[in-house]
Amino acid sequence: MIWAISMLIAGGLFAGGAVSIALERIPAWRGADLEGFKIAFAHTLRRVDPLQPALVVVSLISTIGFALSEEDAARVVAALSAAGFLIVLVGSGALLVPIQRRLVAAEPDAGSPELESLRARWLRGHVIRTVVGLAAFVLAVVAAVM
Protein backbone atom coordinates (compact mmCIF):
# COMPACT_ATOMS: atom_id res chain seq x y z
CA MET A 1 0.00 0.00 0.00
CA ILE A 2 2.78 2.42 0.93
CA TRP A 3 4.45 1.79 -2.45
CA ALA A 4 1.22 2.62 -4.29
CA ILE A 5 0.69 5.85 -2.33
CA SER A 6 4.23 7.14 -2.85
CA MET A 7 4.23 6.03 -6.52
CA LEU A 8 1.00 7.93 -7.22
CA ILE A 9 1.91 11.09 -5.31
CA ALA A 10 5.50 11.38 -6.59
CA GLY A 11 4.53 10.30 -10.12
CA GLY A 12 1.62 12.75 -10.25
CA LEU A 13 3.66 15.66 -8.96
CA PHE A 14 6.49 14.90 -11.40
CA ALA A 15 4.23 14.44 -14.44
CA GLY A 16 2.12 17.51 -13.55
CA GLY A 17 5.26 19.62 -13.15
CA ALA A 18 6.78 18.39 -16.42
CA VAL A 19 3.52 19.04 -18.30
CA SER A 20 3.30 22.54 -16.79
CA ILE A 21 6.82 23.37 -17.95
CA ALA A 22 5.99 22.03 -21.42
CA LEU A 23 2.71 23.98 -21.62
CA GLU A 24 3.68 27.20 -19.88
CA ARG A 25 7.45 27.70 -19.99
CA ILE A 26 8.36 26.26 -23.39
CA PRO A 27 6.24 28.72 -25.44
CA ALA A 28 7.64 31.60 -23.36
CA TRP A 29 11.23 30.43 -23.74
CA ARG A 30 10.86 29.68 -27.44
CA GLY A 31 9.71 33.24 -28.11
CA ALA A 32 12.29 34.96 -25.88
CA ASP A 33 15.56 36.50 -27.07
CA LEU A 34 18.60 34.40 -26.13
CA GLU A 35 19.76 36.59 -23.23
CA GLY A 36 16.26 36.75 -21.74
CA PHE A 37 15.91 33.01 -22.21
CA LYS A 38 19.22 32.30 -20.43
CA ILE A 39 18.20 34.35 -17.39
CA ALA A 40 14.69 32.88 -17.15
CA PHE A 41 15.98 29.35 -17.78
CA ALA A 42 18.61 29.67 -15.01
CA HIS A 43 15.94 30.89 -12.56
CA THR A 44 13.67 27.97 -13.34
CA LEU A 45 16.54 25.47 -13.09
CA ARG A 46 17.44 26.82 -9.67
CA ARG A 47 13.95 26.00 -8.39
CA VAL A 48 13.08 22.89 -10.38
CA ASP A 49 16.42 21.11 -10.49
CA PRO A 50 16.40 19.75 -6.94
CA LEU A 51 12.68 18.86 -6.92
CA GLN A 52 11.96 17.14 -10.25
CA PRO A 53 14.89 14.65 -10.12
CA ALA A 54 13.96 13.79 -6.51
CA LEU A 55 10.37 13.10 -7.57
CA VAL A 56 11.54 10.86 -10.45
CA VAL A 57 13.80 8.89 -8.10
CA VAL A 58 10.97 8.41 -5.57
CA SER A 59 8.62 7.41 -8.42
CA LEU A 60 11.15 4.91 -9.75
CA ILE A 61 11.85 3.32 -6.36
CA SER A 62 8.13 3.18 -5.52
CA THR A 63 7.11 1.59 -8.82
CA ILE A 64 9.88 -1.01 -8.42
CA GLY A 65 8.73 -1.69 -4.83
CA PHE A 66 5.12 -1.89 -6.01
CA ALA A 67 6.02 -4.25 -8.88
CA LEU A 68 7.90 -6.55 -6.49
CA SER A 69 4.96 -6.62 -4.06
CA GLU A 70 2.36 -7.45 -6.77
CA GLU A 71 1.74 -10.32 -9.13
CA ASP A 72 0.60 -10.93 -12.71
CA ALA A 73 -0.61 -7.98 -14.79
CA ALA A 74 -0.17 -5.35 -12.06
CA ARG A 75 3.49 -6.34 -11.76
CA VAL A 76 4.05 -6.13 -15.52
CA VAL A 77 2.36 -2.72 -15.82
CA ALA A 78 4.27 -1.37 -12.79
CA ALA A 79 7.52 -2.67 -14.30
CA LEU A 80 6.71 -0.82 -17.55
CA SER A 81 6.02 2.31 -15.52
CA ALA A 82 9.35 1.90 -13.70
CA ALA A 83 11.08 1.52 -17.07
CA GLY A 84 9.50 4.82 -18.16
CA PHE A 85 10.72 6.63 -15.06
CA LEU A 86 14.17 5.08 -15.54
CA ILE A 87 14.30 6.35 -19.14
CA VAL A 88 13.33 9.83 -17.89
CA LEU A 89 16.02 9.75 -15.19
CA VAL A 90 18.83 8.42 -17.38
CA GLY A 91 17.83 10.53 -20.38
CA SER A 92 17.71 13.69 -18.27
CA GLY A 93 21.09 13.00 -16.68
CA ALA A 94 22.84 11.93 -19.87
CA LEU A 95 21.33 14.33 -22.41
CA LEU A 96 19.51 17.29 -20.86
CA VAL A 97 21.71 18.13 -17.85
CA PRO A 98 24.86 18.66 -20.01
CA ILE A 99 22.83 20.96 -22.30
CA GLN A 100 21.52 22.87 -19.28
CA ARG A 101 25.05 23.38 -17.95
CA ARG A 102 26.32 24.62 -21.31
CA LEU A 103 23.36 26.99 -21.70
CA VAL A 104 23.72 28.50 -18.24
CA ALA A 105 27.53 28.74 -18.43
CA ALA A 106 27.62 30.23 -21.96
CA GLU A 107 29.35 33.61 -22.20
CA PRO A 108 27.23 36.51 -23.45
CA ASP A 109 29.34 36.68 -26.62
CA ALA A 110 29.01 32.95 -27.32
CA GLY A 111 27.85 32.17 -30.84
CA SER A 112 24.11 32.57 -31.24
CA PRO A 113 23.69 29.64 -33.65
CA GLU A 114 25.23 27.29 -31.07
CA LEU A 115 23.02 28.62 -28.24
CA GLU A 116 19.96 28.49 -30.49
CA SER A 117 20.75 24.88 -31.28
CA LEU A 118 21.22 24.03 -27.58
CA ARG A 119 17.93 25.73 -26.69
CA ALA A 120 16.07 23.86 -29.46
CA ARG A 121 17.60 20.54 -28.33
CA TRP A 122 16.68 21.13 -24.68
CA LEU A 123 13.10 22.13 -25.50
CA ARG A 124 12.69 19.09 -27.76
CA GLY A 125 14.24 16.85 -25.10
CA HIS A 126 11.88 18.20 -22.45
CA VAL A 127 8.83 17.51 -24.61
CA ILE A 128 10.01 13.90 -25.07
CA ARG A 129 10.69 13.62 -21.31
CA THR A 130 7.19 14.94 -20.61
CA VAL A 131 5.53 12.40 -22.91
CA VAL A 132 7.52 9.50 -21.40
CA GLY A 133 6.93 10.74 -17.82
CA LEU A 134 3.22 11.16 -18.48
CA ALA A 135 2.98 7.65 -19.93
CA ALA A 136 4.90 6.25 -16.94
CA PHE A 137 2.53 7.99 -14.50
CA VAL A 138 -0.59 6.74 -16.30
CA LEU A 139 0.87 3.21 -16.25
CA ALA A 140 1.52 3.58 -12.50
CA VAL A 141 -2.13 4.60 -12.00
CA VAL A 142 -3.34 1.62 -14.07
CA ALA A 143 -1.09 -0.73 -12.09
CA ALA A 144 -2.43 0.63 -8.79
CA VAL A 145 -6.04 0.11 -9.91
CA MET A 146 -5.51 -3.49 -11.14
Added chain:
Amino acid sequence: MSAALRLMTVAMLATGGLFTGGVVWYAWERIWIWRRLELSAYAVDFRRSLRKADPALPILLVICATATAGFAWQTSGAARTLAATGIGVLAVILVSSIVLAEPINNEFRRRPEGVVPPDAERLRRIWRRFHLVRTALALAAFALLITAVSYA
Protein backbone atom coordinates in the same frame (compact mmCIF):
# COMPACT_ATOMS: atom_id res chain seq x y z
CA MET B 1 -13.60 -3.76 -9.06
CA SER B 2 -15.82 -3.49 -12.16
CA ALA B 3 -14.44 -2.26 -15.49
CA ALA B 4 -16.47 0.98 -15.21
CA LEU B 5 -15.19 1.67 -11.70
CA ARG B 6 -11.66 0.92 -12.83
CA LEU B 7 -12.00 3.42 -15.68
CA MET B 8 -13.36 6.11 -13.34
CA THR B 9 -10.53 5.44 -10.88
CA VAL B 10 -7.84 5.76 -13.55
CA ALA B 11 -9.38 9.02 -14.83
CA MET B 12 -9.74 10.37 -11.28
CA LEU B 13 -6.17 9.59 -10.22
CA ALA B 14 -4.48 10.53 -13.51
CA THR B 15 -6.18 13.93 -13.83
CA GLY B 16 -5.95 14.51 -10.06
CA GLY B 17 -2.20 13.86 -10.13
CA LEU B 18 -1.62 16.12 -13.13
CA PHE B 19 -3.75 18.91 -11.67
CA THR B 20 -1.98 18.71 -8.30
CA GLY B 21 1.44 18.54 -9.96
CA GLY B 22 0.62 21.60 -12.06
CA VAL B 23 -0.61 23.62 -9.08
CA VAL B 24 2.42 22.59 -7.00
CA TRP B 25 4.72 23.58 -9.87
CA TYR B 26 3.22 27.09 -9.88
CA ALA B 27 3.64 27.37 -6.12
CA TRP B 28 7.20 26.06 -6.22
CA GLU B 29 8.57 27.72 -9.35
CA ARG B 30 6.48 30.60 -10.75
CA ILE B 31 5.48 32.19 -7.44
CA TRP B 32 9.08 32.20 -6.25
CA ILE B 33 10.19 33.94 -9.46
CA TRP B 34 7.22 36.32 -9.70
CA ARG B 35 7.87 37.51 -6.17
CA ARG B 36 11.30 38.75 -7.25
CA LEU B 37 10.31 40.41 -10.53
CA GLU B 38 9.68 44.10 -10.95
CA LEU B 39 5.98 44.84 -11.36
CA SER B 40 6.26 45.63 -15.09
CA ALA B 41 8.05 42.32 -15.80
CA TYR B 42 5.64 40.48 -13.50
CA ALA B 43 2.60 41.89 -15.34
CA VAL B 44 3.93 40.62 -18.69
CA ASP B 45 4.93 37.18 -17.42
CA PHE B 46 1.77 36.63 -15.36
CA ARG B 47 -0.48 37.60 -18.29
CA ARG B 48 1.36 35.25 -20.67
CA SER B 49 1.25 32.47 -18.11
CA LEU B 50 -2.53 32.84 -17.71
CA ARG B 51 -2.99 32.37 -21.44
CA LYS B 52 -1.44 28.89 -21.28
CA ALA B 53 -2.37 27.54 -17.86
CA ASP B 54 -5.83 29.01 -17.54
CA PRO B 55 -7.62 26.52 -19.74
CA ALA B 56 -5.52 23.47 -18.81
CA LEU B 57 -5.74 23.42 -15.01
CA PRO B 58 -9.50 24.06 -14.63
CA ILE B 59 -10.21 21.42 -17.31
CA LEU B 60 -8.14 18.85 -15.39
CA LEU B 61 -9.92 19.81 -12.16
CA VAL B 62 -13.39 19.41 -13.70
CA ILE B 63 -12.52 16.04 -15.28
CA CYS B 64 -11.06 14.87 -11.96
CA ALA B 65 -14.16 15.97 -10.00
CA THR B 66 -16.49 14.33 -12.55
CA ALA B 67 -14.56 11.06 -12.46
CA THR B 68 -14.52 11.22 -8.64
CA ALA B 69 -18.32 11.62 -8.66
CA GLY B 70 -18.51 8.49 -10.86
CA PHE B 71 -16.17 6.69 -8.46
CA ALA B 72 -18.25 7.72 -5.41
CA TRP B 73 -21.43 6.63 -7.19
CA GLN B 74 -20.08 3.12 -7.70
CA THR B 75 -18.53 2.61 -4.25
CA SER B 76 -19.83 2.60 -0.69
CA GLY B 77 -18.66 3.11 2.90
CA ALA B 78 -15.32 4.78 3.55
CA ALA B 79 -14.38 4.89 -0.14
CA ARG B 80 -17.52 6.86 -0.98
CA THR B 81 -17.15 9.17 2.03
CA LEU B 82 -13.52 9.97 1.23
CA ALA B 83 -14.31 10.51 -2.47
CA ALA B 84 -17.22 12.80 -1.56
CA THR B 85 -14.93 14.78 0.75
CA GLY B 86 -12.41 14.99 -2.11
CA ILE B 87 -15.12 16.38 -4.41
CA GLY B 88 -15.96 18.94 -1.72
CA VAL B 89 -12.34 20.11 -1.55
CA LEU B 90 -12.09 20.25 -5.36
CA ALA B 91 -15.32 22.29 -5.43
CA VAL B 92 -13.85 24.72 -2.89
CA ILE B 93 -10.78 25.12 -5.14
CA LEU B 94 -12.94 25.72 -8.24
CA VAL B 95 -15.36 28.17 -6.63
CA SER B 96 -12.68 30.12 -4.76
CA SER B 97 -10.61 30.32 -7.97
CA ILE B 98 -13.59 31.84 -9.79
CA VAL B 99 -14.50 34.19 -6.95
CA LEU B 100 -11.04 35.26 -5.74
CA ALA B 101 -8.41 34.56 -8.41
CA GLU B 102 -10.37 35.26 -11.60
CA PRO B 103 -11.01 38.96 -10.87
CA ILE B 104 -7.26 39.37 -10.29
CA ASN B 105 -6.45 37.43 -13.46
CA ASN B 106 -8.85 39.67 -15.39
CA GLU B 107 -7.13 42.81 -14.12
CA PHE B 108 -4.01 41.68 -15.97
CA ARG B 109 -5.71 39.90 -18.87
CA ARG B 110 -7.92 42.74 -20.08
CA ARG B 111 -5.07 45.25 -20.31
CA PRO B 112 -2.57 45.36 -23.19
CA GLU B 113 0.69 43.52 -22.56
CA GLY B 114 3.09 45.53 -20.42
CA VAL B 115 0.42 47.70 -18.81
CA VAL B 116 0.51 47.33 -15.03
CA PRO B 117 -2.90 47.47 -13.31
CA PRO B 118 -3.33 49.95 -10.47
CA ASP B 119 -2.61 48.37 -7.09
CA ALA B 120 -0.70 45.57 -8.82
CA GLU B 121 1.55 44.91 -5.82
CA ARG B 122 -1.49 44.15 -3.66
CA LEU B 123 -3.02 41.97 -6.39
CA ARG B 124 0.23 40.01 -6.69
CA ARG B 125 0.34 39.45 -2.92
CA ILE B 126 -3.29 38.33 -2.70
CA TRP B 127 -2.92 36.01 -5.70
CA ARG B 128 0.26 34.49 -4.24
CA ARG B 129 -1.35 33.80 -0.85
CA PHE B 130 -4.48 32.43 -2.48
CA HIS B 131 -2.48 30.12 -4.73
CA LEU B 132 -0.52 28.73 -1.77
CA VAL B 133 -3.81 27.91 0.01
CA ARG B 134 -5.19 26.39 -3.23
CA THR B 135 -2.03 24.26 -3.50
CA ALA B 136 -2.46 22.91 0.05
CA LEU B 137 -6.12 22.09 -0.75
CA ALA B 138 -5.15 20.36 -4.02
CA LEU B 139 -2.60 18.19 -2.18
CA ALA B 140 -5.21 17.33 0.46
CA ALA B 141 -7.80 16.46 -2.23
CA PHE B 142 -5.36 14.20 -4.08
CA ALA B 143 -4.42 12.44 -0.84
CA LEU B 144 -8.14 11.91 -0.12
CA LEU B 145 -8.68 10.39 -3.59
CA ILE B 146 -5.74 8.00 -3.19
CA THR B 147 -7.00 6.96 0.25
CA ALA B 148 -10.51 6.46 -1.15
CA VAL B 149 -9.14 4.05 -3.76
CA SER B 150 -7.42 2.03 -1.03
CA TYR B 151 -10.88 1.41 0.54
CA ALA B 152 -12.65 0.55 -2.74
